[in-house]
Amino acid sequence: MATVKMPQLGETVTEGTVGRWLKKVGEAVAKYEPLLEVETDKVASEIPSPFAGTLAKILVEEGTTVPVGAAVCEINESASAGATPVQQTAPLTTSGNASQSAVSAVPAVSNVEQPAAQRLQVAVRDGIRYSPAVRKLAREHRLDLGQLTGSGRGGRLTAKDVMQHVESGSARFSPAAQAASAVTSVSPERPAPVAAHVKPAAVAPPAEGDTAIRVTQMRKTIAEHMVLSKTTIPHAWSMVEADLTDLVKWREREKDAFKAREGVNLTYLPIVVLAVCGALREFPMVNATWAGDKIILRKQINVGIAVDIEDGLVVPVIKDADHMSLSGVARKLVDLVNKARSRKLTMEEMSDGTITVDNTGALGSIASYPIINPPQAAIITTEAIVKRPWVVNDAIAIRSIMNLCLSLDHRVLDGSVASRFLQSVKRRLETFTGTA
Amino acid sequence: MHDEMKRDPRVFIMGEDVGPRGNVFLITKGFLEEFGRDRVIDTPLAEASIVGVAVGAAMAGMRPIAEIQFADFIYPAYNQIVGEAAKIRYRSAGGNTCPLVIRTPYGGGVRGALSHSVSVEALFYHVPGLKICVPSTPADAQGMLVSAIRDEDPVLFLEHKRTYRLVKGEVPEGDFTVPIGKADVARTGKDLSVITYGLMRHFALEAAEKIASEGVDAEVIDLRSVRPMDRAAILESVRKTRRALIVHEDQKFGGVGAEISAIIAEEALFDLDAPIRRVCGPDVPAMGYAKEYEEAFMPSPERIAGAMRELAEF
Numbered sequence: 001m002a003t004v005k006m007p008q009l010g011e012t013v014t015e016g017t018v019g020r021w022l023k024k025v026g027e028a029v030a031k032y033e034p035l036l037e038v039e040t041d042k043v044a045s046e047i048p049s050p051f052a053g054t055l056a057k058i059l060v061e062e063g064t065t066v067p068v069g070a071a072v073c074e075i076n077e078s079a080s081a082g083a084t085p086v087q088q089t090a091p092l093t094t095s096g097n098a099s100q101s102a103v104s105a106v107p108a109v110s111n112v113e114q115p116a117a118q119r120l121q122v123a124v125r126d127g128i129r130y131s132p133a134v135r136k137l138a139r140e141h142r143l144d145l146g147q148l149t150g151s152g153r154g155g156r157l158t159a160k161d162v163m164q165h166v167e168s169g170s171a172r173f174s175p176a177a178q179a180a181s182a183v184t185s186v187s188p189e190r191p192a193p194v195a196a197h198v199k200p201a202a203v204a205p206p207a208e209g210d211t212a213i214r215v216t217q218m219r220k221t222i223a224e225h226m227v228l229s230k231t232t233i234p235h236a237w238s239m240v241e242a243d244l245t246d247l248v249k250w251r252e253r254e255k256d257a258f259k260a261r262e263g264v265n266l267t268y269l270p271i272v273v274l275a276v277c278g279a280l281r282e283f284p285m286v287n288a289t290w291a292g293d294k295i296i297l298r299k300q301i302n303v304g305i306a307v308d309i310e311d312g313l314v315v316p317v318i319k320d321a322d323h324m325s326l327s328g329v330a331r332k333l334v335d336l337v338n339k340a341r342s343r344k345l346t347m348e349e350m351s352d353g354t355i356t357v358d359n360t361g362a363l364g365s366i367a368s369y370p371i372i373n374p375p376q377a378a379i380i381t382t383e384a385i386v387k388r389p390w391v392v393n394d395a396i397a398i399r400s401i402m403n404l405c406l407s408l409d410h411r412v413l414d415g416s417v418a419s420r421f422l423q424s425v426k427r428r429l430e431t432f433t434g435t436a
Numbered sequence: 437m438h439d440e441m442k443r444d445p446r447v448f449i450m451g452e453d454v455g456p457r458g459n460v461f462l463i464t465k466g467f468l469e470e471f472g473r474d475r476v477i478d479t480p481l482a483e484a485s486i487v488g489v490a491v492g493a494a495m496a497g498m499r500p501i502a503e504i505q506f507a508d509f510i511y512p513a514y515n516q517i518v519g520e521a522a523k524i525r526y527r528s529a530g531g532n533t534c535p536l537v538i539r540t541p542y543g544g545g546v547r548g549a550l551s552h553s554v555s556v557e558a559l560f561y562h563v564p565g566l567k568i569c570v571p572s573t574p575a576d577a578q579g580m581l582v583s584a585i586r587d588e589d590p591v592l593f594l595e596h597k598r599t600y601r602l603v604k605g606e607v608p609e610g611d612f613t614v615p616i617g618k619a620d621v622a623r624t625g626k627d628l629s630v631i632t633y634g635l636m637r638h639f640a641l642e643a644a645e646k647i648a649s650e651g652v653d654a655e656v657i658d659l660r661s662v663r664p665m666d667r668a669a670i671l672e673s674v675r676k677t678r679r680a681l682i683v684h685e686d687q688k689f690g691g692v693g694a695e696i697s698a699i700i701a702e703e704a705l706f707d708l709d710a711p712i713r714r715v716c717g718p719d720v721p722a723m724g725y726a727k728e729y730e731e732a733f734m735p736s737p738e739r740i741a742g743a744m745r746e747l748a749e750f
Binding site: 131132133134135136152153156158159160202205 | 678
């Protein structure tokens, strides 16, 4: 019995999260065949099996974080298993506690309800051969190749067939696939990579004087995420102007006492988070996910906060933000931003957001068109507070004005709910005196 | 060549029949009268000496253009090219260079029989230190020859005999160069990539037009030089179309296409949607004189179109 350990996926990495098991207990695995996906900060990597044999025991469940070097599974090494893996029809009996059997009890050859990766293998085993390009595309788009018809010789499935299927839009948000990823996946935030879309069609190579910058894993993830969002979610956009003069005055009055009492600065962002939470409770449709054949309303309100860091952007999440006080949100924000900047965020802290707040005003912006963070249904930006001539009671006054911009998934929401939601956020900010 | 000789007094030509005869294809006609016997040197039938003398002259600061009358006769000079010229910069740790150009007509399809039809690029492209140009258009031939003459290192300049009279094209005015090592996208397409060079560029383009009417959109990459080889251009095209057809007239086994296949397999395997295909000359010792033999040897636009069709349908 050989033990597979959590690999160190980077110099400063001390732990890793098991993202997905690519093999089931009882399934044969060849040496160097992908065994599991491990996630660290923003990187998800396929880990090849260091041994050939049969996966005997999974020691770390999907979604669980363990230190580098911890045993993650056991493999029954076998002399014959060096070649093509053959799935066994019955899982090996393990000393099964409840959670273990959840992993191992799935019959290995059931053709129904298997994730695409497994189905792909089933199809391959049935003697259908796919080209490397087709396999790569299937993995990138998490496709069930069995559903596609081929146009190549003898009905062979070509890469072009796959791309046509993907471009027709029927690929990703097929009800089954989406419901599966939304309901059963451990971290529904993590989108299927869409690397092919991220690749530009044709770019002139760098000329003299140009600089080519290597695309980091984080950039790649951001690129894939953004392309996924813009190519699958029909974005609609709206903006309201909020007169924050009273709030600005209130904050001026309160901030010193707040700092002395709570130990953190009183900024506008936690106030916005509270206003968004209040508005979400009023309009739960905004706290939702498109799942193809259904819309899932999330009970939890988990607010993602866009934080820009040295070479990219991360979105840590304030879980159950609607249960928190102003000081609670303020402290949590400071904590998450510090962790983000020092790259200490865990997967857990970046998962399960149900809406995103982006404080674009911090950079001086007065209006933005944010891209939704899938599978969420909305993203709201807080723009810079600027003094402007403003009509109050039919007279012109100098007021502190802030724009709030909202992008929404038009499949989930229509303009009326979105506008009323925005109005609610605006009202809560304009009248804020400690709670929203 | 003429303009470079006028521009740079260090440039001179030497070879069999380059003088009063003006080269067998009349390429150097009038050179002797214009530049004189010191710079247009008729040599005996001694290829080893032609290149050997040129190597020495190049090391001594001249810019010789050595001509081998037909590539079929280059073998006696193999030692001078591979054993000496290619190694001089390395052997002297950069202290000496060998700015030498060896021009030679190659290739078949002109009823040249066993001794006037050979393609020699594969015999030389294995050798680090050599550059090998295989231009296919008049503009590339001129622009690359100028680059070759001005290059500090030895360049083997292969001119396909059939292109001398078959291919016509515009050549830019004045002093212009075409870089060595940069492929030319002769035709852009999205369904498959044809990677080729020399005369086969023209046959591949003809084939591409033929199958365009059948709905197959082929990209044609003309390498223009087989060493250095423009790997980036090959990979970019193959990653785009996901299907690769390599066409060369030289024999298949161990030919330039073998290296191209290896590059694609090493770097772009997971972008391939079909096995790599090659259309090349057959593995027989030489191209026969009989028309049937010649036709059986030379890849034709029809054969190339057939392979494209099959690759597109795969």
